[in-house]
Amino acid sequence: MPVPFLPQRPLEKAYDYIVVGSGSGGSAVARRLIDGSNATVLLIEAGEAGIDVAEIDNPAAWVPLGRSRYDWGYDYAPTPLVNGRTIGIPRGKVLGGSSAINAMMWYRGHPMDYDAWADAGCDGWSFKDVLPYFKHCEDWEGGETEFRGAGGPLRIERPPDLHPVAEAMLGGSAELDIPVIDDPNGETNEGATPANFNISAGQRWSSAKGYLHPILDNGRLTVLTGSLAIGLTVENGRATAVRHLVDGLVRETRAASGIILALGAIDTPRLLMLSGIGDPQELKRLGLPVISALPGVGQNLQDHPLVQACVFRAKKPLGPIVGNGGGTMINWKSSACLPQSDLHAFPVQGNSAEPRLRQLYDMSGDVFSIGAGLMRSKSTGYLRLLSGEPLGSVEIQPNFLAETEDLDALVIAVETVMELAATKAYADLFAGYAAPDRPLSRQETIEFIRNGCSTFFHTCGTCAMGKGEMAVVDSRLNVHGIGGLTIADASVIPIIPTCNTHAPATMIGERAAAFLLGSA
Incomplete structure (x- = not known):
């Protein structure tokens, strides 16, 4: 083009x-x-x-776009629940908005998500109602199917090559009895899978x-x-x-x-x-x-809390970044009795830890990371203007971890990710724990979550x-x-x-x- x-x-x-x-x-x-x-x-x-x-078009260069000239520079206000930390919330200030500075993931969740909207009083917003519009957006590399669209404005592709850190996530998940699926934008999203990206010919779409x-x-x-x-x-x-x-x-x-x-x-x-x-x-x-x-x-401000991140020592240098620095993802349940997946994890080809964790742990040398988050979060917050001026201060509060069940689920997410890195699939990569530097007790895991809690940027x-x-x-x-x-x-x-x-x-x-x- x-x-x-x-x-x-x-x-x-x-x-x-x-x-x-x-x-x-x-x-x-x-x-x-x-x-x-x-x-x-x-x-x-x-x-x-x-x-x-160049930095917008290059998928590997997306992380520094936050806090750049193309970002509004917003923050989530600190609370004791995240140990008083301020959490940055990148928002695109450029043509294309946040789609021009984000991680390029194309992912619509589970059909039950939209049925819940209809059940909450949003008539005409069930999954059956919205699916044609999702398909209308898409130019999916696999062509049109019952669940996917072709010929739409947004090109969507799987990564042509997976970095070893991303490839290991698929094999490790299978070892933990998490199914490996072909497409997270299909009938179900539960399982490990190559991610869908708005990337084509090596450039952001x-x-x-x-x-x-x-x-x-x-x-x-x-x-x-x-x-x-x-x-x-x-x-x-x-x-x-x-x-x-x-x-x-x-x-x-x-x-x-x-x-x-x-x-x-x-x-x-x-x-x-x-x-x-x-x-x-x-x-x-x-x-x-x-x-x-x-x-x-x-009111009703919601976001997904992300523990950023569990960091592991690598046996060898990881080489150049492939794609957006990730490549795969897992969706799984914190409890077998849940009707749909609530936990989500993704690989990072390097160190993606929050600043507080970098202060607490030695992450020197070659490392890789796995971000673990909660996709069915219950905590809600608010946005409050502190001034009536157009560019006046604003208080943005997601109330991360306010609901006990959110914290309970994130404990399971971190524990699973720690187990994942120790599976046979990671044998050529995993050289030990960096952050946390060992398996933790439940109370220690909660403290790790409070220090590492960040955002998926899903306000x-x-x-x-x-x-x-x-x-x-x-x-x-x-x-x-x-x-x-x-x-x-x-x-x-x-x-x-x-x-x-x-x-x-x-x-x-x-x-x-x-x-x-x-x-x-």
Whole structure:
């Protein structure tokens, strides 16, 4: 694919649709609105274009993108549950959003995840309902099947070659009686498997590349980068315009048909609150007007806790990084009585330990890591503005480990990973334990988890879909009580699925466009 060019079109006073945020959901909405109608679309992105940037395109270079110029630089607030540590939460600030800086995993979890959404009052969001939209996203290397799509905007491939650290995970899992499966995006996700990646020909395939680059030359699409949205204009109960910065000046651009928010689970609720849409008590505390009382804005924050990581000494140098530095994954149950997998682990071709663990353990020399996390986490938190200014401070609290059953499951995850590295499959790699440096007691394992607890970067749920008092959007993704305002990102997720959130957020964007176009 030739390197695209971002046209510099003049900013008009009004468009049919304005999409705010160009990440997984926003890119999908913008593309489908252009493809499926004659509408004019303005796509507003606060970050840069990020086109033809080597560190974005190179799958092996993704880790340093967090805390780079392409990241918002957010943190989770410390709590005693994680021993007072601040946990970084990378969020993409570039065309393509977090899909341009993430680990490129394409993974949608288990069908039961979406059936749970329907059971929670999200009509039309069962797995049967959402599967066609997942398939619509995909250009799967294996072609179309009952569960997979082909010809869609996002290229999805297995790694052509597995690093020995990734290969050993498959054999070691089989030794522990964890099944080895062909595809985690099939009928079930339980087992060890090569991962699915948005990588093709050795390069990242972001939402920008898949959804936006092919339509940048369409005259009905205006992509405005470097523009921060600071508020919405609501007139007679309808969102009619977006206030945003252009070259440091406030512009108000109107939308004739609708505004779609896709800023992600942090900045979508922030923009709503800055616009007077949220909990009245919170808005009054910040000195903001109450335009619409929606107490659920910023609540129900969910993420998957990740123990980062168990580190092991290697018998020999591991060689150059293959793919994104991982390659495989395992999904398994912390208890046989569970209806679906709740634990997840993945290999790392090097040291991926949290800073606190690096202080506590000697990890010098050649090492490899296994990250272990919980995908059916029960702990929930919140997002709270500390200022009514557009770029004011914000408190983001996932409440990791607040629920005892989350901690219990993570103990089993760490214990399993320690056993995994000692299986015969790792015999040519494993030269001993580094962090932890020996098998631990239960209480020691809990302390290890508190020191190593990090995030999968799967923040979601802060503008949850549903029918109750705390719901923010309805089952067609319309904001309750405000006309012309749709949300199309991970903030609408009511219950966190057992997967990376890029795929669900993309599916949500596809559905939002279908609702707007009247095709669903």
